[in-house]
Amino acid sequence: MKDDYDVIIGGSGIAGSASSMILAANDLDVLMIESKTHPRFAIGEAMLPLSAVWMWIVGEYFDIPEIKYLSDANKVVDNITQSCGVKHSVGFAYHEPGKSFSGRHAHQLVPPEMPFYKESHLLREHVDHYLVQSAEEYGVEYVDETPITDVEINNENVSVTTNDGTINGAFYIDATGGNSILAEKMGYPDEQPALETNSRAIFTHVEGLEPFDDLIEESDHPQQSNSLHDGTLHHVFDGGWIWVIPFDNFERSTETKASVGLLLDRRKYPCDESLSAEEEFNEIIGEFPDIERHLGTADPVRPWIRTGRLQRSSNQSSGHRHYLTNHTYGFVDPLYSQGLVHTFESVFLSTTLLIEAFETEDFSADHFSPIDALHRRQLTTADLLVSNGYNSMADFEVWNAWTQMILAESIFPDLYIQRHCLKYFASGDLEEFESLLQESRPGDQAPFESEKEEMLQTMSETLDAYNAGKIPPETTAERIFNEMKHTEWLPKHVYDWGNEEERHIDFSDPEITGELLTWGKTEAPAHIREGLFDFEMPNPPE
Ligand SMILES: Cc1cc2nc3c(=O)[nH]c(=O)nc-3n(C[C@H](O)[C@H](O)[C@H](O)COP(=O)(O)OP(=O)(O)OC[C@H]3O[C@@H](n4cnc5c(N)ncnc54)[C@H](O)[C@@H]3O)c2cc1C
Missing domain, CATH: 3.30.9 (D-Amino Acid Oxidase; Chain A, domain 2)
Incomplete structure (x- = not known):
């Protein structure tokens, strides 16, 4: 270990390692300090199409193939490990006490x-180990079995202390997860998480x-x-x-x-x-x-x-010469597998800001404040979806309605992010991804966002009334289904939104995707047609 680095990263989970590779590839001198040793058990195993797309974007944008491999089950096997499963679908099976499953x-x-990603079940002990080894190949200096015991943020630098002494850096990234020494010291964690779940x-x-x-x-x-x-x-x-x-x-x-x-x-x-x-x-x-x-x-x-209560939240995620990764900032619950989506959205924004900071020598709290906005949005959105998920579990009819909403909720946000990839395949210009950095959270400026938010709020109020015992389950389910029936932004003939018998949708069927594309390009409301379906279907690069 030297005495001085550009960036010191605490923690070598997926967020720490991915960030370290990006920074080292951008000529920064990086030290990553881990309290344990790899391979080590970790969770965060189920991907989503959106986590795969984000891994692909981050790998492509920063030209780090090792991150891009994570987005494709075949590339995981070819390059990382033969121990990962595949995720062809998301399934929910609802059970009642003492009864058999129906x-x-x-x-x-x-x-x-899609030809450019294929979601996996990641055996994280192998994946995280591979990423640390790859980081070292990018020139990251890595030390394990060395818990960080103190972090000092000074005007001109940061000092990180372990049992082996104190090392200085220009910047500190806290990727240590739930027990951050720096966050505690700065008073960032909320004593009572500001979350419903x-x-x-x-x-x-x-x-x-x-x-x-x-x-x-x-x-x-x-x-x-x-x-x-x-x-x-x-x-x-x-x-x-x-x-x-x-x-x-x-x-x-x-x-x-x-x-x-x-x-x-x-x-x-x-x-x-x-x-x-x-x-x-x-x-x-x-x-x-x-x-x-x-x-x-x-x-x-x-x-x-x-575990005890899983939920954690903080009042701040960045400041002068430091930021926390999203998983250090807070966490809700893995019901809808959003953790890795959040991680790669966050890595994309925060490493971009940090590379800029080294170019302009602006390490001010102001420069990093978009990270706070992103992490706050991620946490509140996840909390809204997950807490309502739990609130709907008491009765199958209510769960059925809410789960259909979750299927609806995920389709267009996924497409909105993928649309940036499709446009990139056509233009070959990495700038296609840069508009995502301008949104407080990628997707916030999607053309359907205000209607989706409004629909979610109304449904959430319906579920609150149900939980307060003000309306019975059948009325609750009916109101949620009615909301979906009457929205214009959901493609009705592709899937009968609002029909309680619809519990399965298969977008791997080319006929269904074809119908969706035709609807989007011809019959969809103008703002959806022009702001979401404005892409061609080119071939992705190898
Ligand atoms: C129960 C549960 C289930 C989940 N399931 C999913 C899922 O299915 N899909 C999904 O997308 N997401 C899931 N997540 C979220 C997912 O786990 C996280 O998004 C992801 O693992 C975060 O990675 P990370 O690198 O930020 O943190 P971590 O993986 O927590 O890495 C932090 C690292 O910091 C090290 N460290 C800690 N303290 C110190 C210290 N003082 N000094 C040095 N090093 C230190 C730790 O040893 C560790 O290696 C789940 C989360 C939980 C809690």
Whole structure:
């Protein structure tokens, strides 16, 4: 280790490593300090189309192929590890206590097959290890088993202390996740998270998990185009949900493990300290016969982890000569797998600002303030979606309506970001991505955004009324469906939004994507046609 660096990064998770490579590739002298050692267990395994697209954009924009590989399951196998699964779909299976699962209670979204990305289930211990090794190849100096014990932000530099002494830098990035020493010292964390969601988690990796599809009776099968094992499966019930993330579901994977995690609304399921994490997990899944059949016989291959409240928020995320990564700033809950989307949105903006700062020598709090705005938007949006998700779990009809809204909510924001890639394929100009940096959060200026926000607010108020016992579940579901029926920005003939029987949409079917494109380019309201479907479908570069 030297005495002085341009940038010191605390923490070598996916955010720390990705940032370090970008900065080193831009000729900055970077030191990354990790308290543990790789490979190490980490979560954040289920991708979304949007996390894949963001990894692709960040890798392409900064010309870091190692980041771009993450966006494509085949490239993960070719370059990183054979231990990752694939995510062809997002599935939700709703369960009621003491009853068997009914196929009517399954939702599935199959995203479009795009030639430039393919979402995975990332075995993070391999992925994070690979990224650290790659960072070293870019010239990042990396030290492990060295916890940071203090950070001092001075006028002219920063000083970072470990048991090995104090090192100086021009800038400090705090990528240490939930226990940031700097954030504590600056008084950034909110004592009580300013978030509605109130959940905790119990999770591990298991062996011997059968595909859920193989365990359900033929008559209870949802008959959807993909098997639920083909993607991330969420078992859902009143007061909680379980992620099932198989790593064995890709024909090119040699892995046999799966990740399983139980998330509980703490108001409905306060922690039972008299039970171990495993006992509590087994007791809860024992209430639901088909969840128990699915998960009860799987063998944990590492100790169970049980958390306290997962939600964290802060009043600030950046300042003079420092910023926190989004996961250091705060976190909501993984119900809709947005963590990695947030990470790469944040890496894109924050490393761009930092490279600019070294060019202009402007390390002021003002220069980095867009990071605060982004992280705040990410957290409040996630909280709105997730807290309403939990609020709708008490009754299937309400859950059904809200989940259809989640499918609607995700389609156009994904397309809005992908549209920048499609335009880039046509022009070859990296500037196509730069307008995303001007939005407080990418997507905030999308042509449908105000209508979508308004719809979400109205639905959220409906769910509040339902939770306060003012309206019954059927009225709640009806109002949510009606909102979707009456919006103009959703393509009605592609999918019958607002029809309670619609629980499956398969955008990998070229006929459906074709219909969507035709609608978007001809019949959609003018602002959607001109602001969202204004791209051609060129071939992406190799
Ligand atoms: C229960 C749960 C499930 C999740 N599931 C998903 C999912 O399915 N999909 C998704 O997209 N996102 C998910 N997320 C979010 C996802 O985990 C994060 O977005 C992502 O892992 C954040 O990566 P990171 O690099 O910012 O932080 P981390 O991975 O937390 O890395 C922080 C690093 O800092 C190191 N460190 C900590 N303290 C110090 C110190 N004092 N000195 C030096 N080093 C230190 C740690 O050892 C660690 O290596 C989930 C989160 C949780 C809590």
